[in-house]
Amino acid sequence: MTSPRYRGRFAPTPSGPLHLGSLVMALASWLDARQQQGEWLVRIDDIDPPRETPGAADTILRQLEAFALHWDGQVHYQSQHHEAYQAAVQQLLLQGDAFYCRLSRKDLAALGNVHPGKHLSVSSPEDTAVRLSVPAEALCFDDRFQGRRCFRLDQQEGAFVIRRRDGLFAYQLACAVDDADMAITDVIRGMDLIESTPRQIHLLNCLQRPKPRYGHLPVVLDRSGEKLSKSSGAAAITADQAPVTLQRALAHLGIDVEIDSPEQMLLAAL
Template sequence: MKRAYVGRFAPTPSGPLHFGSLVTALASWLDARHHGGRWLLRVDDLDPPRQQPGAVDTILHQLDRFGLHWDGAPLHQSRRADAYDAAVERLLAGKQAFYCTLSRKQLQALDNVHPGPAAAQPPGPDRAVRLTVPDAERCFEDRLQGRVCANLAREGGPFVIRRRDGLFAYQLACALDDADQGITDVVRGSDLLASTLRQLRVLECLAAPPPRYAHLPVIMDPTGGKMSKSAGAAALDPDHPAPALFAALACVGLAPEPALGRAGIDEQLAWARAHWRPALLPGGRRQPPPAFLRTERD
């Protein structure tokens, strides 16, 4: 039986949303609404040192001002330690994960390819937990990027699901959250494409159904670099959302008439919902900066 569409947007509260974040959120929101589905909000606040005070409230305010309203209460990863710990213990008990004490320096000496369970250690303090991976090519079909394949054993090998300091790794948390929330479709940036096969491996080991993926091309900044919070990308202006939203429509494959740029966000989103077609989503791994950003930068 086909599952009812459930999408999600999962920002990291390391700072406010920027234009690239808006493009991803908009595409995910439109795809969910087109399919008559739910659109959930998850706060990926898994790594306290990376968080910026007040960023969660800022992100919620930005999404609200841009008209991208979510369904239900936001899920916070920081409140799911018990679920993550139970998953790690289950994987350890099933011999699908093992304890490891290899340092980064030791891994560098191994060309950054972990030797696998042969390096397993008994339980104890100051140990990471790694998930086993098969020495075989694995593939998945991305809605935008086509067939994506890799041999995880040769691309780093078993990967960390719980760090030596006790914090849970992104690959575990993201995959388990998707499973527990019943996510059927993930629309996100192509910068996360390399993570997908690892997350699929987590879901396979947990016997959880995988979502469909659509990886959007990353929006580049006016200098040609990836737009990101760490690179100082300008925050979205929640007091003047219409210009940025109009520019984002073109980045998700729509072609609005210039007159729509003078309309408010409600009218722009209504137009986008009426004209949305999943086939319009752009493929590729990179998108040049839209004229909106170049104008703002000049």
């Protein structure tokens, strides 16, 4: 049996333009795909409208093009796939893996922010979140860069939300379902998301869907040692600074290239 052809993806949230840290992760994913003669897809994770910035999705796509990070196929928008997420929620409820819950954040804080599980479920779906039960044992996976990693979801968060009380679908559910529906074989992303991985693996196990391989890389830090982020005001990357910014991003990945053209830089990096 042959392995499926490599399919990677970059999945930014449209809460603002890309900064150096997000460029590094896009670049790492793109290089990994191209080095393996695979496909590289772009997904806009616009599943949470309150967090989105108008025009950010288009800005992100133009930034990727300015840095010669060209994608394959059509851009995938999570906002166009609510039916798939709802079908997954219904499957998990029917299987008994998920349940309705009215626990508030205050209630959860009183429990040490670890949901104790299905015995707190309610029968009516009205004014509830939907949570997914978690195994009472370690969930382990082999990270491509970090090695064997194990997590106890029952001790770290407990049953977690897959559909919010306000009706919005949770990131963990949408991400896992999309990776399966898009036939993604490899997810390359930052270490800040490594704790999401066991939740997404557990979701895919419950849905009986294939799981991608995961690889988590160190994030880019600012001068104070904090992760660069949109929320902390990290500077947006700009097309007029593309060569020098791309050189910095490649250096963060341990690649030394000194060429003025982004296209030639990326060819040399391969």
